[in-house]
Amino acid sequence: MELQVQLRQLAEKIQQLKDRIETEESTKHAFVLPFINALGYDTFNPLEVVPEYVADLGIKKGEKVDYAIMQEGDPILIIECKHWNEKLSVHGSQLFRYFHVSKTRFALLTNGIHYQFFTDLDEKNKMDERPFLEFDITHLRDSLIHEIGKFHKSSFDVNSILDNASSLKYIKEIRKQIEAEVESPSPEFVRLFASRIHTGRMTEKVMEEFKELVQKAFGQMIGERINERLQSALNQEVILQEKDQLDEPEVSKVATTDEELEGYRIVVAILRRKLPISRIVHRDTQSYFGILLDDNNRKPICRLHFNGGKKYIGLFDTDRNEQRHLIQSVEDIYQFEELLLETIKLYE
Numbered sequence: 001m002e003l004q005v006q007l008r009q010l011a012e013k014i015q016q017l018k019d020r021i022e023t024e025e026s027t028k029h030a031f032v033l034p035f036i037n038a039l040g041y042d043t044f045n046p047l048e049v050v051p052e053y054v055a056d057l058g059i060k061k062g063e064k065v066d067y068a069i070m071q072e073g074d075p076i077l078i079i080e081c082k083h084w085n086e087k088l089s090v091h092g093s094q095l096f097r098y099f100h101v102s103k104t105r106f107a108l109l110t111n112g113i114h115y116q117f118f119t120d121l122d123e124k125n126k127m128d129e130r131p132f133l134e135f136d137i138t139h140l141r142d143s144l145i146h147e148i149g150k151f152h153k154s155s156f157d158v159n160s161i162l163d164n165a166s167s168l169k170y171i172k173e174i175r176k177q178i179e180a181e182v183e184s185p186s187p188e189f190v191r192l193f194a195s196r197i198h199t200g201r202m203t204e205k206v207m208e209e210f211k212e213l214v215q216k217a218f219g220q221m222i223g224e225r226i227n228e229r230l231q232s233a234l235n236q237e238v239i240l241q242e243k244d245q246l247d248e249p250e251v252s253k254v255a256t257t258d259e260e261l262e263g264y265r266i267v268v269a270i271l272r273r274k275l276p277i278s279r280i281v282h283r284d285t286q287s288y289f290g291i292l293l294d295d296n297n298r299k300p301i302c303r304l305h306f307n308g309g310k311k312y313i314g315l316f317d318t319d320r321n322e323q324r325h326l327i328q329s330v331e332d333i334y335q336f337e338e339l340l341l342e343t344i345k346l347y348e
Helices: 002-020 024-038 089-101 142-151 158-183 187-197 204-245 258-271 330-347
Strands: 049-054 064-071 074-081 107-110 114-118 133-136 280-284 289-293 300-305 311-316 322-327
Touching: 002 024, 002 142, 024 064, 024 074, 049 074, 074 089, 089 107, 133 142, 133 158, 142 158, 158 204, 187 204, 204 258, 258 280, 258 289, 258 300, 258 330, 300 322, 300 330, 311 330, 322 330
Parallel strands: 074 107
Antiparallel strands: 049 064, 064 074, 107 114, 114 133, 280 289, 289 300, 300 311, 311 322
């Protein structure tokens, strides 16, 4: 839990400071060293964290990697840092050379925001071309924090990390392939399903038709899974609310409709990419159905006005003024995705 808190705090610090960090050296001190410290290593102890670690490359002497985390006199993780605004893909070859001449099994390439952990799964003592663990520290899931925790000083174990590294690497690549197929199904992917359903010839027209059908089917399936989880969470919330209301002497005049709850689920589905679901809360009133950030009245996300003859969604500008937009059906809320995401930025 302590690591999770430290990483969340570092993520907030990055969001606040990054636009004022102008150099690579500042990136190291403001973002990378706090990350190393969160892993339990004393950045002021040269026996644990060595800055400018010498990694001689053949006839080239005095070549240095930015940091090396040490254990019993040997490096267990070498770290190459770049400015926070630089892309990491162009710097892999430099770290590749350092890895080859050091005794470490792990290397980290980072710009203080994006982190890429490498090892030598494909060929021993030769750094893999692709990282086995990769993340953006400002958008961390609990599962990623668990993997990061394996590099903590208190639990670091080479064999344990290596045993899991292979699974992490291939799961990451498989997920990328699945995401790519869902976004734009390849002919091979389309043919896999079409051949099991269509009994005629696989003409170009048939393939085009099934490409669209496969894409729609996956979109619907993912949407239904999300709605099922949201419905389950909402049911639990309703149960808790009903339990709390047993102690209330007054009978509420507010009646939450299925349409309002459906609208809430759509808003959650839009914002869940940027926020944990637990931070998106609804409050129903007699005049409107409100959706708030962090259950805070001063952080309104939107309001649903569904009680009259027409339906409206109320969105907020930078001055927190509400502007109503007429909609024909609850699904029309998806048309306001960008405005909803912009509203969240006001509070973050």
